Amino acid sequence: MNRVWLAGQRRNRVISMLCAGLFFAPAVLLGSEDGNAPPQQARLANLVIQDCGSCHGLTLRGGLGPPLRPENLGHLPVEAIAAIVSEGVPGSAMPPWKPLLSPEEIRWISEQLKSGALVSP
Amino acid sequence: MDLKFKAPCKLLLALLLAFGLSGCQALSGSDSRPHIMGTGDLGLIVERATGSVLVINTSRHEVLGRIEGLGDLSHASVVYSRDARYGYVFGRDGGLTKVDLLSQSIVDRVIQSGNSIGGAISQDGRYVAVSNYEPGGVKVFDSQTMELVADVPATYTSGHGETGQSKTVGLVDAPGNLFVFSLFEAGEIWTLDMSDETAEITRFEAGESPYDALITPDGRYYIAGLFGEDGLSLLDMWNPEQGVTEILPDYGKGEQKLPVYKMPHLEGWAIADGRAFVPAVGHHQVLVADMTDWSLVDRIPVQGQPVFVMASPDNRQIWVSFAHPDNDVVQVIDSQTREIIRTLEPGEAVLHMEFTPRGEEVWVSARDSNRVTVYNTRTLEPVATLRAEKPSGIFFTSRAHALGL
Numbered sequence: 078m079n080r081v082w083l084a085g086q087r088r089n090r091v092i093s094m095l096c097a098g099l100f101f102a103p104a105v106l107l108g109s110e111d112g113n114a115p116p117q118q119a120r121l122a123n124l125v126i127q128d129c130g131s132c133h134g135l136t137l138r139g140g141l142g143p144p145l146r147p148e149n150l151g152h153l154p155v156e157a158i159a160a161i162v163s164e165g166v167p168g169s170a171m172p173p174w175k176p177l178l179s180p181e182e183i184r185w186i187s188e189q190l191k192s193g194a195l196v197s198p
Numbered sequence: 199m200d201l202k203f204k205a206p207c208k209l210l211l212a213l214l215l216a217f218g219l220s221g222c223q224a225l226s227g228s229d230s231r232p233h234i235m236g237t238g239d240l241g242l243i244v245e246r247a248t249g250s251v252l253v254i255n256t257s258r259h260e261v262l263g264r265i266e267g268l269g270d271l272s273h274a275s276v277v278y279s280r281d282a283r284y285g286y287v288f289g290r291d292g293g294l295t296k297v298d299l300l301s302q303s304i305v306d307r308v309i310q311s312g313n314s315i316g317g318a319i320s321q322d323g324r325y326v327a328v329s330n331y332e333p334g335g336v337k338v339f340d341s342q343t344m345e346l347v348a349d350v351p352a353t354y355t356s357g358h359g360e361t362g363q364s365k366t367v368g369l370v371d372a373p374g375n376l377f378v379f380s381l382f383e384a385g386e387i388w389t390l391d392m393s394d395e396t397a398e399i400t401r402f403e404a405g406e407s408p409y410d411a412l413i414t415p416d417g418r419y420y421i422a423g424l425f426g427e428d429g430l431s432l433l434d435m436w437n438p439e440q441g442v443t444e445i446l447p448d449y450g451k452g453e454q455k456l457p458v459y460k461m462p463h464l465e466g467w468a469i470a471d472g473r474a475f476v477p478a479v480g481h482h483q484v485l486v487a488d489m490t491d492w493s494l495v496d497r498i499p500v501q502g503q504p505v506f507v508m509a510s511p512d513n514r515q516i517w518v519s520f521a522h523p524d525n526d527v528v529q530v531i532d533s534q535t536r537e538i539i540r541t542l543e544p545g546e547a548v549l550h551m552e553f554t555p556r557g558e559e560v561w562v563s564a565r566d567s568n569r570v571t572v573y574n575t576r577t578l579e580p581v582a583t584l585r586a587e588k589p590s591g592i593f594f595t596s597r598a599h600a601l602g603l
Contacts, residue, residue, distance in 0.1 A: 127246075127547070138270070140315065
């Protein structure tokens with residue numbers, strides 16, 4: 078019973094994330110492909126592991142926020158992930174990161190999340 | 199007169215000490231007997247990225263050793279056995295690890311859930327309870343054997359009539375051998391009575407999305423912070439039949455909330471001079487409430503969103519740390535004048551502060567500077583720094599003898 082309910086919740090969340098992604102995708106696509114030098118990437122990687130990790134766990138297996146590993150995000154286009162990072166999820170504890178990060182930085186983070194490049198085993 | 203007398207005395211004492219110490223060292227070199235030591239001035243510093251903890255000595259500002267292999271320590275916390283020898287470390291990955299501060303080793307370790315957040319040790323020291331996200335609920339273990347004693351799934355029925363298991367947060371111990379915790383999705387506060395074999399649960403309606411909680415040092419008021427609305431939920435443990443009441447219900451009314459990049463932590467909340475100092479959610483303010491009627495009496499503007507708002511043990515100072523991205527400073531507020539008396543810069547990404555038991559010093563962790571700085575609370579000057587790998591929580595053994603910690 079519990080599992081069924083949780084699965085339903087998750088599906089709803091994913092659908093709403095997808096919708097948000099489609100809505101915001103054009104704005105995010107304006108970002109350049111790779112505008113980050115390695116030191117900048119190290120800073121962003123630290124941000125993802127440590128600061129996103131506060132809510133999503135250092136291994137990104139979830140906490141107060143949902144898990145963010147490739148198996149959880151792999152089905153989402155990068156644009157949808159970027160839209161969630163950029164705008165946050167209204168009604169949840171996920172804040173919008175666009176006041177602190179550029180569209181290029183958000184896109185880079187989203188690509189890493191989707192590919193699992195920052196995930197420790 | 200006295201001064202003249204003291205100087206030679208000190209010199210003599212120093213010489214004696216020097217001889218004495220070298221004598222000791224010579225002895226210990228050939229002596230393998232265990233070094234006898236109390237634990238009263240020891241503590242643990244969580245190294246969150248490496249899954250390790252440092253055993254430290256607060257008097258000597260010294261790292262005694264490192265214990266490794268504790269898993270995902272994001273948001274990890276520690277409670278202590280009554281004899282203050284053992285620390286119980288709560289990891290994010292569901293790991294509950296019992297460590298021995300004297301031998302600096304792991305005594306026992308259980309993976310008790312898929313995802314967890316914090317815990318508590320019972321008033322009598324017999325039980326360690328862990329707050330779980332996945333599956334949502336609380337598990338209680340025998341503190342000596344680490345055997346499972348009680349499994350309490352946080353089941354509830356949503357508004358749509360579906361049942362689920364809520365994430366649990368803000369787990370504390372309370373007098374009467376109770377554990378108290380909040381249910382994030384269910385918006386409830388539960389008490390779990392461990393005073394006898396029945397392990398009775400009592401449920402209370404709380405506000406929307408409680409994300410953390412505290413219990414006042416006397417164990418009377420359990421207060422949960424609400425993410426879903428302004429205000430806090432208060433349960434009077436002396437009069438639980440009155441149910442949960444809402445306090446500070448409209449502190450942010452009419453104001454645009456700022457994005458919250460790190461949830462405030464309520465544990466270690468400041469109560470000083472008859473007033474409670476509370477981190478505002480989504481505002482650059484510390485709120486001040488009158489504890490007699492819990493009315494809002496002041497808002498202190500600070501430089502960012504407060505995460506920890508902690509009173510020094512003498513209640514004269516309130517130390518405030520901040521959320522990302524303004525998290526490289528700590529501000530110190532005078533509890534009487536309510537003015538900021540100093541802004542300190544302990545390093546990048548300040549995560550936690552811990553006062554020595556009598557409050558003469560405070561230890562501050564700066565995650566991205568890989569450093570812990572010890573400040574003198576009178577001069578507000580640093581007196582020592584220690585190296586640590588991505589340090590987060592700092593927990594001294596004096597917590598063994600305090601309620602709710």
